[in-house]
Amino acid sequence: MSKQIPVGISNRHIHLSPDHLKQLFGEVHELTELKPLSQPGQFAAAESVTIVGPKGEIQKVRVLGPVRRETQIEISRTDAFKLGINPPVRDSGDTEGTPGLRVVGPQGEVELDKGVIIAARHIHFHTSDAESFGVQNGDKVKIKTQGERAVIFDHVLCRVHDNYALDCHLDTDEGNAAGLKTGDTVELIKD
CATH class of the missing domain: 2.40.40.20 (Barwin-like endoglucanases)
Structure with missing residues (x-):
């Protein structure tokens, strides 16, 4: 007898650190929950950012909450071609040695030196x-x-x-x- 597992297709998104949230959205900004995700306590926020690489940019990249210890961007291989970067396939949180990007929000921008992965x-x-x-x-x-x-x-x-x-x-x-x-x-x- 086979057991079925539900699938969640994960579009590009960003997890922000508290400091980067402030830099991008303002000193006292808190994420606004748009809809809950499949994992308890996780949510898609109303906020989005633009990510900018050497060859291009992608607008309206959804912020996921709650905030995390470190900022991490999860994209697809197709997104990586558009941006002009070559991120590795990694487990979430494993960002050492990964490329960075410029992240632009409504109140500021952040230059990441690492943090972009293709999620395993x-x-x-x-x-x-x-x-x-x-x-x-x-x-x-x-x-x-x-x-x-x-x-x-x-x-x-x-x-x-x-x-x-x-x-x-x-x-x-x-x-x-x-x-x-x-x-x-x-x-x-x-x-």
């Missing part, structure tokens, strides 16, 4: 879901999509925590390649 595909598991699926934090699995563009994605990181909700995160390039949209499901394949 991953699945969030609540601890009870992880037990049910037979996976542990840090495991790598495969997932199989359905439909006329069905593919198998390899090297999918399992992230397990009591605060997570079951959800597979893929970027827009991966979603488009497989004909997936948020709310579709994938099947876990264990080696």
